[in-house]
Amino acid sequence: MTALSFTQIEINGFRGLRSLNLDDLGRINILVGDNNSGKTSVLEALSILCQPQNPDEWLSMVRRRDFGGLDETIVQSLRWCFTQAAITDYETLIEATCDFKSYGSFPLRELSVKYSEFMGVPNSKEMRHSSRRFMGRDLAVGEVMRGAELLHIPDWTSQNFHLEPKSLSTLKVFEDFYAPSFLLGKRKLGYWLDSKTLTPYSYQLNRTQLRSQSKQLFEDDSLELLKDFDADVEGIRMASFSGGRAAIYIKHRKLGVAPLSVFGDAMRRAVLLAATLLSLKEGGILLIDEVEVGIHVDALTNVFRWLVDAARKRKIQIFVTTHSLEALDALISASSVQEEDDIVAFHLSQTEEKTECKRFSGDLLHRLRFERGLDLR
Amino acid sequence: MRKYGYLVVEGPHDVEFAYRLLRPFGMKRVRLENDLDPFFEPLIPRQYPPKGDLQKRMSTPLFLQNETHTIAIHSATGDSQLVNVTVDNAVMLNDLQAVVGIGILLDSDKKISAQQRYADINQELANQSSPFKLHDDPGKIKVIQGLPNFGAFVLPDNSNDGTLENLLLHSAEKIYPNLLAMAKDYVNTAKNTDLSEAELEGINKPAGENKAIVGAMANILRPGRAVQVSIQDNGWLRGEALDLPLIKSVQEFLQSLFGLP
Numbered sequence: 362m363t364a365l366s367f368t369q370i371e372i373n374g375f376r377g378l379r380s381l382n383l384d385d386l387g388r389i390n391i392l393v394g395d396n397n398s399g400k401t402s403v404l405e406a407l408s409i410l411c412q413p414q415n416p417d418e419w420l421s422m423v424r425r426r427d428f429g430g431l432d433e434t435i436v437q438s439l440r441w442c443f444t445q446a447a448i449t450d451y452e453t454l455i456e457a458t459c460d461f462k463s464y465g466s467f468p469l470r471e472l473s474v475k476y477s478e479f480m481g482v483p484n485s486k487e488m489r490h491s492s493r494r495f496m497g498r499d500l501a502v503g504e505v506m507r508g509a510e511l512l513h514i515p516d517w518t519s520q521n522f523h524l525e526p527k528s529l530s531t532l533k534v535f536e537d538f539y540a541p542s543f544l545l546g547k548r549k550l551g552y553w554l555d556s557k558t559l560t561p562y563s564y565q566l567n568r569t570q571l572r573s574q575s576k577q578l579f580e581d582d583s584l585e586l587l588k589d590f591d592a593d594v595e596g597i598r599m600a601s602f603s604g605g606r607a608a609i610y611i612k613h614r615k616l617g618v619a620p621l622s623v624f625g626d627a628m629r630r631a632v633l634l635a636a637t638l639l640s641l642k643e644g645g646i647l648l649i650d651e652v653e654v655g656i657h658v659d660a661l662t663n664v665f666r667w668l669v670d671a672a673r674k675r676k677i678q679i680f681v682t683t684h685s686l687e688a689l690d691a692l693i694s695a696s697s698v699q700e701e702d703d704i705v706a707f708h709l710s711q712t713e714e715k716t717e718c719k720r721f722s723g724d725l726l727h728r729l730r731f732e733r734g735l736d737l738r
Numbered sequence: 739m740r741k742y743g744y745l746v747v748e749g750p751h752d753v754e755f756a757y758r759l760l761r762p763f764g765m766k767r768v769r770l771e772n773d774l775d776p777f778f779e780p781l782i783p784r785q786y787p788p789k790g791d792l793q794k795r796m797s798t799p800l801f802l803q804n805e806t807h808t809i810a811i812h813s814a815t816g817d818s819q820l821v822n823v824t825v826d827n828a829v830m831l832n833d834l835q836a837v838v839g840i841g842i843l844l845d846s847d848k849k850i851s852a853q854q855r856y857a858d859i860n861q862e863l864a865n866q867s868s869p870f871k872l873h874d875d876p877g878k879i880k881v882i883q884g885l886p887n888f889g890a891f892v893l894p895d896n897s898n899d900g901t902l903e904n905l906l907l908h909s910a911e912k913i914y915p916n917l918l919a920m921a922k923d924y925v926n927t928a929k930n931t932d933l934s935e936a937e938l939e940g941i942n943k944p945a946g947e948n949k950a951i952v953g954a955m956a957n958i959l960r961p962g963r964a965v966q967v968s969i970q971d972n973g974w975l976r977g978e979a980l981d982l983p984l985i986k987s988v989q990e991f992l993q994s995l996f997g998l999p
Contacts, residue, residue: 686785710832719829728826733797734785735830 364466366554366644366678370410372716374444374459376402381716386465387705388672391692392682393738394709399716400682401426403709404648405442407680408558410461411646413472413515414551416532425560434536436478436509443476454478454507466644467554471516481508483535508535517552555645557637561654582671583635587611589663590631590656591624597632630655631664638668643676652681653688661691669695669703686736693726708737742777742831743839743886743996744799744810746824748817750966751902752843753800756811758975759989763998765802765809774801775808780830797823809996817855820844821862824870839879839887839995840870843988845894845901847944852876852892852899859890877987879995891991895984903948905988906969909979914955921954 367386372378378399383390392400405422412418423438432438440446443457454477461472482503513530530551587594596612609621609632621629638647656664669692672679683689689706696704705722721729721737729735745756757767768774771782783796799810814823820842828834842859846852856876863870870888873880877896879889894900894908910918925947929938940946956968969975979985992998 721829725826725829728822729830730785731789733826734783734788735780735826736784737830 366465366467366646367407367410367463368465369463370407371462372403372406372459373461374457375406375409375461376442377444377447377711377716378402378406379444379715381709381718383707383718383720385705385720385722386678387703387722388678389669389692389696389704390678390680391689391704391706392680392709393684393689393706395738398709398711400709401650404558404650404680404682406461407646407648408556409474410463410469410472411467411554411556413469413513413553414530415553416474416511416513416530419511419532420534425558428560428562434507435534436507436536439476439509439511439534440478454480468518468552469515470518473514473516475512475514476509477512478507478509480505481535482506483508506536508533555642556648557641557645558648559633559637559650561651563633580639582639582667583632586635586664586667586671587628587631589667590627590660594628626655627657627660634664634668638671638675638677641675641677645677647672647677647679649679649681652683652692653685656688658687661687662694665691665695673703684738686738689737690730693730706737739836740775740777740803740805741807741838741997742775742809742836743807743841744781744812744827744837745841745843745992745995746812746814746820746827747843748820748845749813749815750964751969753811753813754966754969755902755905755975755988756843756992757800757802757970759980759985759992760802760809760998762980762989763807763993764804765807766804768801768803768808773803775803777831777833777836778808778810780832781810781812781827807996807998817844821859821866821868825863825866825868828868828870834886835884837886838997839889841888841992841995842890844890844892845945846892846899847901848899849944852897856890856892856896877991879991887995887997889991889995891988893988895987899944901945901948903945903952905985906952906974907948908984909974909982910952910955912982913973913977913979914959917955917958918951921951921958924954925950 365386365388369382369384369386371383372381376399377397381399381403383403392403394400405426408422409418419439419442420435423435423442427438440455443455443459445457446455449455456475456477458476459474461474463469463472482505511532515530584594584597587597591613593614594611595614598610598612599607600610600618601607610618611621611624611628612618616623621632641647653661665688668679671677681692692704704726705720706726708719708721710717729737747753747756757765778799778801781799783798786796788794788796797812797815799812802809802811810827812823812827814820824840824842828840831837844855844859846855853876856872860872863872869885871880871882872888872890875896876890876892879887881887893902894904907918925941929941929947941950953965956963956965956972959972960968973979975985980989
């Protein structure tokens with residue numbers, strides 16, 4: 362089997378995850394467990410692990426978690442990423458750490474993250490390049506506000522990596538101000554893994570994603586997946602009929618050439634899934650939260666077969682969470698007999714002391730689901 | 739909180755045998771899911787048909803319960819799945835620390851000795867990298883710190899070849915002596931009639947004759963019903979029968995395994 366980017370990960374102190382060890386990872390990893398067992402947190406931890414020298418990833422990560430912008434400030438969002446926040450009152454300026462370890466072909470071995478809050482005044486550079494999360498608040502010059510700093514300290518397999526200067530690995534934010542990397546013209550630095558996260562609501566494919574991923578949409582592999590969702594799909598293309606900006610159109614046996622928006626969430630989800638996976642570089646990581654969303658039970662088997670084949674072909678590693686037994690079964694069915702550890706399931710549960718996980722794979726997984734009909738969730 | 743345990747056996751007759759041995763401790767059959775201690779909820783199958791096979795039955799344990807204990811008796815439907823079922827159940831349960839004992843009941847026949855069958859089970863457990871290890875001697879319980887008590891009993895007595903039927907017939911000598919004599923005669927006569935070789939294949943197997951005798955008796959006692967119904971309902975394993983040393987030793991194994999008073 363091709364070497365996987367991650368063969369094992371350990372997470373401690375991140376959100377509700379304490380001393381969690383996911384060992385013997387597969388190409389496709391399925392996370393199951395009760396609500397609040399930490400499944401989504403594992404995906405978030407992986408997105409951080411893929412960017413050991415880019416702590417800006419924390420901002421993308423908390424934005425995905427708080428899509429509706431319910432949190433008061435960005436500092437609040439970051440604070441609650443650390444297990445220690447749970448036992449500290451808001452007034453206190455906290456310092457917290459979390460620790461990740463990883464093994465696999467990706468050369469990162471450990472990532473320590475130190476988080477510290479302070480009271481300070483953003484300097485003019487920080488102010489000029491900042492972007493407000495919500496409007497309607499005028500700042501007085503020199504206003505003291507709560508800030509937070511995140512420091513990434515990676516440890517790599519070989520000495521060469523240790524030469525990277527640490528200043529690249531700090532993120533500093535104030536209240537609800539932050540400087541998104543694209544505003545500063547900052548590209549991803551150092552050694553990193555290509556990763557993409559799909560959330561239950563990200564079927565609402567937006568223009569930014571469209572721009573960055575449209576090339577992949579027109580590969581044969583994409584069309585194959587779309588046909589799994591709707592057998593009447595004959596093609597997909599970008600077009601502009603009114604002479605204005607282009608949009609995605611689906612060529613459909615019954616509907617003719619129709620804009621993507623006409624089709625339901627499932628088709629949009631399929632387009633996004635195809636475009637996302639196919640855009641990842643070899644060795645990349647695809648993270649899908651609630652993988653079953655938008656996919657009818659009858660389509661699950663075909664869709665997952667496509668997903669597993671594409672992942673194997675393109676050497677992508679996938680981590681999904683699910684609440685659905687049908688999705689779990691469809692994923693198990695999509696694995697092959699030869700590659701027994703292609704598909705691994707992990708059941709997460711929280712105890713007083715730590716986050717426990719049970720690993721199920723290969724023969725055991727087949728037996729428990731298909732012979733015994735037992736519920737692994 | 740109750741104490742929990744499970745016993746993996748080869749077939750439905752063994753399930754009823756174990757039930758009768760545990761009945762005197764006040765253990766009763768649990769019929770409704772709502773009455774079952776939630777600890778064993780993960781062992782209830784939720785999906786039909788198993789392996790897509792419409793003719794296969796769902797593999798549900800018999801749950802026995804009293805105030806202090808819930809014990810699952812699980813038929814592995816054959817000897818090849820004994821270890822798989824044992825290991826799979828341990829994986830499914832949420833808190834193995836709460837399990838006081840796990841046991842396996844198996845038998846032997848003339849082809850494979852009791853010692854060999856016992857050793858094979860131990861080997862298969864090792865092959866699956868299971869933390870469970872058997873005691874050196876069949877019928878004895880292995881106690882390992884941090885793990886449930888673990889043991890396997892090879893019917894009828896951990897040393898001689900035999901099956902459950904040996905124990906049932908042993909009991910019948912005391913409880914149903916006349917019926918037993920008649921059944922033996924009947925089976926003996928039947929073996930020498932005009933039945934074909936194919937038709938006599940079953941009865942000529944190592945435990946075949948004994949099974950036929952038990953079956954013949956069971957059909958008198960519970961006409962038209964399966965043998966396990968007779969084991970459950972009739973006198974094979976009640977009262978005086980439970981005082982017979984051979985049968986008592988199996989009961990004592992279970993009592994010790996599950997920490998029953």
